[in-house]
Amino acid sequence: MTGGIPSALMPVEQALEALLKMAEGALIHDVESVPLDKAGARVLAEPLVATLDLPPWPNSAMDGYALRHEDLRGEPLKVSQKIFAGAEPAPLESGTCARIFTGAPMPENADSVEMQEHVEILADGRVRFLEPVREGQHVRPRGGEAQTGDEVLAAGVRLGPIELGLAASLGLPHLKVVRKIKVALLSTGDELVDPGQALNPGQIFNSNRVLLSHWLERLGCEVIDAGIVPDDLTQVRACLMGLGHADLILSTGGVSVGEADFLGQVLREDGDLTFWKLAIKPGKPLTCGSYRGIAVIGLPGNPASTLVTFGLLARAYLLRRMGVAAVEPLCCEVPAGFSWSRAGSRREYLRARLEGGRAVLYYNQSSSILRSAAWADGLVEIPEHACLEEGELVRFIPFAELLG
């Protein structure tokens, strides 16, 4: 549909598919090595392969006594050594046990551990085992978590606290990650001023810029602040021309049909339009294409429209460009704590909170209201042309999934 103006609204899945295809055609291939403590939110560029066995030696899972199972013949055992975590134990003398603590290496010849709560210490210091001991119990075997050569994380995984902890457990000080995608962030609108400036008649504070720049950083993007551009065709065009060093131009506002909506006009007239106008509420005028070879996503300016279209569509595009496979948020189905009789032709995303396991709606779902999202835990999806009875299951997409 490049260059044309669509008459029908594009379904959300189709727009997502088009965005992911665009992203796959322009994957970021540059790789850099970053220290572990700077690797949060980055995307792993190559599989993470274990360079050692984890754990590197068998060790005790309990505070207690290490023994050789065949030495248990009903008689108490003498304690021949004490082994703390970090120690290098001597081989276990036959017919004895070793005092051992959680995480301490098992001595050679020992194959089982009994927890200290299940033994009795006799007056002469020997240990009587009060419960049957299963051979191998409470021993964490060498390589039980990973063996040398195992792929523990795939390329394209996003590095969060868990993945970084895993890399640290393998002793890796640096990780190879995909270069951050450079996103030029642009706000359009004569009415906008940034917080800290005086608010003159007719003006409003620019909330989209801060919302998106923090969000982009959480997603591992590099933000290029392209400022606020007035509603002026020449200036919008000049601004886009000046952003040729970005991987993506992400704008808000100016994509609807008003006389001052120039972002969309520039893209339609002298860029390449991939799509415009989706069957989504809020967010209908979402515009996507490229300008002089640079990808452009034009989010609608209303704050809740910006939030929904960025969270459901632009986020997936950005992650996929950095090679992330899993770009869809995990969602669940919950009973609706409301009924819905306004079947619409656009798929609707309502800001909702979970209360007693049910989704309840913020009382004002206007796309101009950001407070609704601050109140909510996530978005409830109402399919096109659907009505709902209270208690029916609805799809719920937690903000926690979208924001990270």
Ligand SMILES: Nc1nc2c(c(=O)[nH]1)N[C@H]1C(S)=C(S)[C@@H](COP(=O)(O)OP(=O)(O)OC[C@H]3O[C@@H](n4cnc5c(N)ncnc54)[C@H](O)[C@@H]3O)O[C@H]1N2
């Ligand atoms: N005749 C029609 N009018 C509108 C339609 C339509 O189909 N026909 N669509 C409406 C829908 S839906 C949306 S969404 C908006 C989107 O308009 P734009 O993307 O062109 O955005 P603007 O007109 O520039 O702004 C909309 C609204 O949002 C405020 N805004 C803009 N930028 C920011 C910002 N950075 N921070 C905070 N608030 C911002 C702006 O002041 C407007 O109130 O169009 C409808 N109109």
Ligand code: MOO
């Ligand atoms: O799509 Mo608009 O975002 O309904 O307000």
